[in-house]
Amino acid sequence: MMTTRNKITRRLAVITVLLFFSFTNGFTEKYTSKFDSIDIDEILNNERLLKNYMNCLMERGPCTTEGSDLKRILPEALELDCAKCTDIQKEKANKVIMYLAKNKKPMWKELEEKYDTDGKYRIKYREKYGVDLENI
Incomplete structure (x- = not known):
């Protein structure tokens, strides 16, 4: 027969193992890095490429x-606030966000309407980076 102390010890061990696996899985699961080498500046500075990506995201055209x-x-x-992004992906995402919000306002507004209908990501971005995307 198991004593109360043994039951508590066993439960703590199970909880510890579960927490360990949940934390390690959370930290190791990342999006693929196979596209990290894409030249984001080339896309942002090429109206045709940028428009093609925009049409893809807005479901108006084919996607690469x-x-x-x-x-x-x-x-x-x-x-998830890019928790699964690689450091390179986070850097490039921030660059794209800032570029579109500053230089391509109609595109930016359209993306916001589709992917941030209630404005919660805009607020999160302002709180995290101190940047108000409305007033760039």
Whole structure:
């Protein structure tokens, strides 16, 4: 027969193991890095390429492999504050956000209407980075 102390010790051991696995899985699961080498400046400075990505994200046109992957993971990346993004992906995402909000306001507004209907990600971005995307 198991004593109360043994039951508590066993439960603590199980909880510890579960927490360990949940934390380590959370920290190691990242989006694929196979597209980290994409030249984001080339896309941002090429109106045709930028428009093609925009049409893909807005479901108005075909998607490249990269565009399809971006469209698939974008809602989750926004929801999780890019927790699964590599450092390079986070850097590039911030660059794209700042560029579009500052230089391509109609595109930015359209993306916000589709992917941030209630404005919660805009607020989160302002709180995290101190940048008000409305007033760039």
